[in-house]
Amino acid sequence: MEKTVPNPMHELLPHRAPFLFVDAILSAAMDRIIARHVFHHEEFFFPGHFPAYPVVPGVILIEAMAQAGGAGLRKLGVLEENALFFLASVDKVKFRRQVRPGEEVQLEIENLRVSAKILKQSGKAYVQGALAAEAQWLCMAAGGPSPDA
Numbered sequence: 325m326e327k328t329v330p331n332p333m334h335e336l337l338p339h340r341a342p343f344l345f346v347d348a349i350l351s352a353a354m355d356r357i358i359a360r361h362v363f364h365h366e367e368f369f370f371p372g373h374f375p376a377y378p379v380v381p382g383v384i385l386i387e388a389m390a391q392a393g394g395a396g397l398r399k400l401g402v403l404e405e406n407a408l409f410f411l412a413s414v415d416k417v418k419f420r421r422q423v424r425p426g427e428e429v430q431l432e433i434e435n436l437r438v439s440a441k442i443l444k445q446s447g448k449a450y451v452q453g454a455l456a457a458e459a460q461w462l463c464m465a466a467g468g469p470s471p472d473a
Contacts, residue, residue: 345388357396380423389447409463
């Protein structure tokens with residue numbers, strides 16, 4: 325019987341494959357979070373975006389940054405264990421470089437405002453030191469499982 329290795333991100337994020345876009349939190353502090361993710365050739369979106377020249381969709385890069393921000397705050401113990409945050413707005417988005425299959429993205433997140441109900445963050449995604457994307461977003465706490473679930 326094959327032994328499965330637990331994914332440490334499962335303790336920090338409610339997301340699961342194929343929609344988990346953070347492999348590791350490299351550092352987490354109240355002002356800045358640094359994470360990474362490798363976009364493997366097998367990602368579900370590559371066959372359709374675009375078959376002859378696959379690139380990571382921009383919305384996925386934004387999602388990866390938001391997930392990194394949430395995971396870092398949960399690692400710091402700032403967010404309640406059962407809290408779920410949902411994107412409420414995305415602003416100041418710029419895409420600077422394509423991200424291709426097999427590339428590792430470093431996600432650098434700045435916490436602008438953190439409370440029990442609101443997360444406002446900005447982030448940048450880098451590939452080999454080159455800026456690939458940047459954005460600012462607001463997440464609101466809503467729903468989620470009860471502590472007894």
